Amino acid sequence: MTVMEQRGAYRPSPPPAWQPRTDPAPLLPDTAPYRVLGTEAAGKADPDLLRRLHAHLVRGRRYNAQATALTKQGRLAVYPSSTGQEACEVAAALVLEDRDWLFPSYRDTLAVVARGVDPVEALTLLRGDWHTGYDPYAHRVAPLSTPLATQLPHAVGLAHAARLKGDDVVALAMVGDGGTSEGDFHEALNFAAVWQSPVVFLVQNNGFAISVPLDQQTAAPSLAHKAVGYGMPGRLVDGNDAAAVHEVLADAVRRAREGGGPTLVEAVTYRMEAHTNADDDKRYRADSEVETWRAHDPIALLERELTERGLIDEDGIRHAREEAEELAADLRARMNQDAVLDPMDLFAHVYAEPTPQLREQQAMLQAELAAEQDGGDR
């Protein structure tokens, strides 16, 4: 009989640093999405904030419609609309202080604009004249990320660096339901929790990753549940309830700023339009489902609350719409101007100093352009 076969002979002790968790605060998210509008909690909401959210929602909806129209006119290569998800977009931008950072995903143009980035600059990527049209440092908005979830570790690293420097800066990173399946999502959450970085992860669960529905994306009870395994709290919120999203994000931002570490927020929402103008959503969902969600429209929900409580009247609503119309008109006018492009920009920003190889190619293009010019002059 070997030692291992003797009953009780092998008593493994846990690794030295291992401790069972005894935190009194449960990390588990709520069972149902948290709501404010239409509940008693709405009475405690700041009326000014609600009106501000409303104005931004209306502007955002109009912006989405205008950008979608621009794709039909060939002015934008593609536009992933966030119609139906405006509450998440707007709350994500408004909850941050100037010194904080926003890490948007490709569908988050509205959040970028709500943060203060010029509406035309925010569309440069989608128009196709340059990848990122704005200076990320001007409003502390990282470039719109097209690869999924890869911007999340950047948010963690930035927040980590800020904390090392002693700055109370928070990073808010946005990702979709599909993005939660990516490895970078896992690595970012794990790093953030281990380092207790001041980061807020906002998952906009809009039901589909292009065409793949949530039940084929994850077996978790909710995406907010994923937080638990990393040792951070997960919050589940109604993503169409702007007041609720703002409140939950504000809690998470405050917690992060005070040194409490990261939070994962899942906002349950719905994408009312197709994935982009290139997508045919009739192949994967029924009109009736879309209609069901129309009854839970983020603007309608907030307008009802504001009206019932006498915080806005018809004039106020009309004013918000007129303002949104002005934004759209300005966007239309500026986007209808042809972009002025300098082909030499191709070489300008690859390295701080172009390599000798790039200089040769630069000279070649310069000669080609000169030849074109000569040909045109003749």
Add this chain to the structure above:
Amino acid sequence: MTTVAVKPATMAQALTRALRDAMAADPTVHVLGEDVGRLGGVFRVTDGLAKEFGEDRCTDTPLAEAGILGTAVGMAMYGLRPVVEMQFDAFAYPAFEQLISHVSRMRNRTRGAMPLPITIRIPYGGGIGGVEHHSDSSEAYYMATPGLHVVTPATVADAYGLLRAAIASDDPVVLLEPKRLYWSKDTWNPDDPQSVEPIGRAVVRRSGRSATLITYGPSVPVCLEAAEAARAEGWDLEVVDLRSLVPFDDETVCASVRRTGRAVVVHESGGFGGPGGEIASRVTERCFHHLEAPVLRVAGFDIPYPPPMLERHHLPGVDRILDAVARLQWEAES
């Protein structure tokens, strides 16, 4: 004239010294990676840094390469100069998406607004008896990614100089460290370490008249040995150590080939789609009328890196280089 204490030092020691000097000179320099803290890295290159500069400056991360490089991106965005260690060549592959989709092109995406001064240290190459996934030569992947500088030292002095230059660079630099040479010793003065020329300059390690061996990293000492052996055959070989694969020093390489009229490119990584093809093309395009023979390549086989007991058959050695040199006499034979 001051006398300098020149004593033997290893490449690993020079790299450690470079990290220490960079961290002491610039508080924004941060080292992060798996095992770089308490352990000092599996090759001990980060030895003592956590103790000297604190765990906030030399940080043991969770075991996740995409996370290591991805968080380094965010740190660089906030004004730090991260130096990340990828423990072994093949362990860097999970970080490829971060490298290719973000690190290499953030400056370009943002029209120069957001440069990323990140140094990515990767021990690479074989010859140490490593098991699978511990001996890859991945330089072709990095070379094929615009926006990255790719450098690799072959000497103790260059290891120091290139790492300091990489950390000082405002662009991302992949520093490929030939792990086979970590314990190679050289006379080097650690009290007065010298910087290198700006990244992008090759150096002639040995002058010769009859042919040029173009090489880098772990193959440099092999080529120098081959050049010595070739003297017996009446060949006087020049050895050019590239040091930098991106940018590529056409000037030094082509000046040498124009002098000698013959060239062999030597590297460990596979030949098909490998760096040698690019180098041979560049040399041919620029030196065609000076060439007495085709530019030849001596490379590793086009196979996944072999198990350690077979690696000596795969790695370009002195004999295989001499065989190639013999083939450079092709014109006389034809």
